[in-house]
Amino acid sequence: MKLRTISFLILGMVRFGATSGYAIKKAADAGTSAFWPTSLAQVYPELARLTEGGLLIRHDDSKGGRSRAAYELTEAGEEALLAWLRSPVETPLQMRSEGMLRGFFADALPKEEQLVVLRRQQERIREVKEHLFDGDLRAAAKAIDAGEMRYPIVLGDFGEAALDFTYEWMGQFAEQLEAELSD
Amino acid sequence: MKLRTISFLILGMVRFGATSGYAIKKAADAGTSAFWPTSLAQVYPELARLTEGGLLIRHDDSKGGRSRAAYELTEAGEEALLAWLRSPVETPLQMRSEGMLRGFFADALPKEEQLVVLRRQQERIREVKEHLFDGDLRAAAKAIDAGEMRYPIVLGDFGEAALDFTYEWMGQFAEQLEAELSD
DNA sequence: GTGTGCATGTAAGGAGTTACATGATTGC
């Protein structure tokens, strides 16, 4: 059975207390969507696959008329997760930033407009950072097993610091551009 | 005609002097693959589409028995590129980092192993940074229209600074972990 | 009683990758 990253994401979320597909998706949105986005249409088939492969067990957890599944890690599932966490193999970091691509070609614009675009991008960084505090990454620990998890917070801190760094860097470059313009 | 990011990448590369599909791919590998990867199997069909849509003109640039096309921007193509560079609309930044996803679940490992994984990730950052100087982003300006482009270098500087920042941040966290372990 | 959230799934389609197929030129 071939395991991909989405498999480990699901195993991890189950490991830390998200039992239903819906709950996994919610925890993933809050906690990991910034560096590994998912959709429900991926989660449900993958849950079935992992159950079939013996890494998860599905229990019925229906309440009244509303059906709900509760998944649990098997020993094999736990082992697979730990082996992945320890293994050095990984898919290369891939990023798609249309903003940076525009930056790459910014020489095609006159300097005044370069500055306008840059300031707008900088503003966007600030917005993203604020959105982070609208309860994203930090809320994730709560969404799953509160208190037991340190790393969602650590990653949140890193994200915040990286955004600050980017904001500052852009600000400095913008100042340089402004200085060039006033010559 | 619907234009996607790959369309603008190609228009931009043509604008700055890459005339053949092969050359576009090479310039994209060196210059933009870090934030917008592409493959030849995307470039060739898209070149045909853009030509059909009147944004590019295809000239024959064969040398002897080896066929080669040389593309040129039409006025509409140039306008489309500039409009895109100016427009505030953009696809949201998407990133897929399996490394960060692992970090998110690192609480499942004992602290000693957390540290091993962290140090390995940190080492990887260093390697990526070195690879950058094996002539990637900075060489891109050369690969296309040398001297005319400032931003490939600017983005290279940013990338370098961001990697340094990440390396430092990880180092500090690693030290904290070490301190906790020696308690 | 109505909207929001909880809950599970499927279908269709888009974007992008790897692999395949072919051949010329250039430098060693």
Next chain:
DNA sequence: GCAATCATGTAACTCCTTACATGCACAC
């Protein structure tokens, strides 16, 4: 002569997203 690079394309496949389809529970 042979390997690496230049050069153009197509086919098959994978991954992932959006849209569709359905229904219960709870709070206002």
